[in-house]
Amino acid sequence: MTPDDVLTGFSKRLVDTGGVGKTVYTSGSGPAVVLMPEMPGISPDVVRFARWIREAGFTVYLPSLFGVDGAFPTTAEGEKVVRRACVSAEFRAFAGGGTSPVVAWLRGLARTALAECDGPGVGAIGLCFTGNFALTMALEPAVIASVVNHPSLPLDDPGGLEISAEDAADVRDRIKRDGLKVLGYRFDDDRWCTGQRFAAYQALLGDAFDGRVLPGSAANPSPPPFFRDVVGSPHSVVTAHLVDEEGHPTVRARDEILAYLAERLLPSDRGQHLPDPLRDRP
Secondary structure (H helix, E strand, O other): OOOHHHHOEEEEEEEEEEOOEEEEEEEOOOEEEEOOOOOOEEEEHHHHHHHHHHHHEEEEEEOOOOOOOOOOOOOHHHHHOOOOOOOOOOOOOOOOOEEEEEEHHHHOOOOHHHHOOOOOEEEEEEEHOOOOOHHHHHHHOOOEEEEEEEOOOOOOOOOOOOOOHHHHHHHHHHHHHHHHOOOEEEOOOOOOOOOOHHHHHHHHHHHHHEEEEEEEEHHHOOOHHHHHHHHOOOOOOOOOOOOOOOOOOHHHHHHHHHHHHHHHHHHHHHHOOOHHHHHOOO
């Protein structure tokens, strides 16, 4: 399949916030969910997850932040994407860098999404390199549901969080004030998102952080080349390392995320039957 084939059913547009324009793919109807791609880009696995979100009753917003949209890159191509992102002014990949500047644009995207869609607010889901962005996006009042999946930043500090001290205090206060819950997922033997990192989230957010850990033995043993050769450990719970079989731990994690979004964003009569209807969907 070509990248265009992978993204069939998604509309492509340029979204400008704060004078910065980025490509965003959208699909579906209902309340908005911003799904940020994992490194090294919007892969077919990320698009598959976006379709599951759409079929659960949401409008999914999929911003292009790096890589080739709709493709599985080779190992060498993926490494180039990582190197470019690590030196980009938009991202803070290493300890001491604070909150990544791109989050300001993502907060603007959340405001745009709320204005375009019905619903009480917007969901934000980060994956890997963008994992913690779902937390720092919560400084935007439109965001009322945050999912941090296997957050990998900062790359050089397994117990660190990719957030400035000021933003950490503000997001903790906002989550406590509004009674929000932050959902997180990782594999127990993930070398990029360790138990130390989840402990840091717990220290910052207390009971508002619901960190869930899957056994690494449950991960897809044959992920795409970048994840096999560069990531090198179980990592991407609901994308590259998901095993699409009924009852599998990674599928249960996916369904828990969809149920959490439904609880926060959908009227009770629409969300009460999730996640069962998703079982029979491709």
